[in-house]
Amino acid sequence: MTPFLTRVVLFAATLLACLNARAEEAPKKIGIIGLDTSHVVAFTTVFNKGPKNPADAPKFAGFRVTHAFAQGSKDIPESVSRVPEYSEKLKGMGVEIVGSIEQLCAQVDFVLLESNDGRVHLEQLLPVLKAGRTVFIDKPIAGSLADVIRIQDAARKAGVTYFCSSSLRFAAGTQAVAQGSVGKVKSAHTTSPASLEPHHPDLYWYGVHGCESLYTVMGTGCVSVKRDKTPEGFIQVTGNWGEGRVGVYREADRKAKGGPYGGIAVGEKGEAPIGKFDGYEVLLEAVVKMFRTGKAPVSPEETLELYAFMEAADESKRQGGAEVKLADVIAKARAEAAKGK
8 A cells, every 4th residue: 555545544544533433422411490381391302302303303413401400489389380290201301300400500511491480590590600501591581670680790790601582582484574574674563472470570471472572573772661451451562662663562362363473573675474483493493503602692682671671561550551761670670680789
């Protein structure tokens, strides 16, 4: 064998060895905090069993849910009652249930903070930040606007990448409009159910889905909010973005014809439907991309304004439907957050 052929053979053998090593590389481990939402079963199914369409498997390759910390909220009946069932379902997919968040963080590479109750997120997040784990925080990010600010401040100081979002943000139609399919959006309305939970601002618990779709196409810059009701008695929140741009969220009847999730965006080039639910996999694609790149798909600034929009809706309700400025709501929450430090 000539020296040249020898080099070629050695190169080929080295390349094959590298490819085999990568193929056998252990998957990155994902830990879940909170087992009181159906999301944990849906998400784990995608990572551990595969997506609905086998052709989409490469999108999630190299990641597996391996550990979980079970916690529910005793003052939310549907929360604490779900934990045993969901714990067993995750065990059936090979997930180990651990006794603390610290223990979980020590054994995983990434975290999904899934507790249904936004009030516990700050406390649960702190050990994750201390461990330096990139984390997805399921909605609502917190139980108050002050805690949203505390979470964002803590994550920034820790230098940890995170984002919070509803899956509706990543629906194809909504993303198309956000990326300019109808030009700059002049007005939009979205609908989603708005089940209330007494320990959270009204829209944080479920109305956040429709509000997230609204913010995805309108972007930041909302100046003020007014809350009233539709003729049918459902929640209606109108946001003023200035320069004639208006965004409206309306609570939907869960039995609405065509489904309760939807809306329309009107732009410079026409209009398009938005706000549909395209399943959870579109959200998990964004989560995996963050895990791989270290870059969050939603900015802290947009998240803060989204939750300020919903808090301003509550303040408008308290004031009998008066117009409420988001800047005032945020300033009040910052003062409250500072007291808790």
